[in-house]
Amino acid sequence: MSLVRVVEHPVLVHRVTALREAQTDRDTFRQLVSEISGLLAYEALDDLGLGPVVIDTPVQAGVQARRVVESVLVVPILRAGLGMVQAISEMVPLTEVAHVGLRRDEETLRSAVYLNRLPKDLTGRRVVVCDPMVATGGSLIQVCDLVLERGARQVIVLCIIASAPGLATFVAAHPGVQVLCAAVDPELNEVGYIVPGLGDAGDRLFGPPD
Numbered sequence: 001m002s003l004v005r006v007v008e009h010p011v012l013v014h015r016v017t018a019l020r021e022a023q024t025d026r027d028t029f030r031q032l033v034s035e036i037s038g039l040l041a042y043e044a045l046d047d048l049g050l051g052p053v054v055i056d057t058p059v060q061a062g063v064q065a066r067r068v069v070e071s072v073l074v075v076p077i078l079r080a081g082l083g084m085v086q087a088i089s090e091m092v093p094l095t096e097v098a099h100v101g102l103r104r105d106e107e108t109l110r111s112a113v114y115l116n117r118l119p120k121d122l123t124g125r126r127v128v129v130c131d132p133m134v135a136t137g138g139s140l141i142q143v144c145d146l147v148l149e150r151g152a153r154q155v156i157v158l159c160i161i162a163s164a165p166g167l168a169t170f171v172a173a174h175p176g177v178q179v180l181c182a183a184v185d186p187e188l189n190e191v192g193y194i195v196p197g198l199g200d201a202g203d204r205l206f207g208p209p210d
Helices: 010-020 026-044 082-091 138-149 164-173 201-206
Strands: 004-006 050-055 063-068 072-078 095-097 100-104 111-116 126-130 154-163 178-185
Touching (some): 010 026, 010 178, 026 126, 026 201, 072 138, 082 126, 082 201, 100 138, 111 138, 126 138, 154 164
Parallel strands (some): 004 178, 072 100, 126 154
Antiparallel strands (some): 050 063, 100 111
16 A cells, blocks of 8 residues: 555645746745645644643633644755745644755765754654655655654655655655655656756745855
8 A cells, every 4th residue: 555645635736836837936935835834734644642631611611622742753854845844833733843954966866964953762753754845755765764763653754746756766765654745747857856846946945055
């Protein structure tokens, strides 16, 4: 059974189309990434751990209710993954954030880790790895390797657009990791960009690097 899910709700499809458009300005692009990320997190975390609590409503005291008691570790892959964090943290009641940074060699298309803020021990934790674009799948494999080495109970990947070959490469390396994305595009071009994609998500979120 595949753990890859493409969430094709009309409100997501609408936002992804706007995100792809070349004329979408940076502020709108950021807002769209945020909205899509929150919706993906909502879909992915429908089994968060709940615990009992007693509350008072305006009309009755001592009401039995439930609240989320499970804390989720959100791991954005820098830098584009940063654009997803706030919306996920606003949607999910209890979160912590640990950054992982990778730098891609534009000739080899391979990435090297330059920042790793993961806790040393993730035993029993649920971890959500965030990356708007899964192109070759290599960076995502590296980050999930790091997370699983630390004993995470479950890893969920949230991405907005994945390439079909990159997704296949990732699933072959990590068949037990759940992946939710809003779209899967058919191919990569000669420089490793997703086609038709949306360009460089990091540049469109934060501007081109120096």
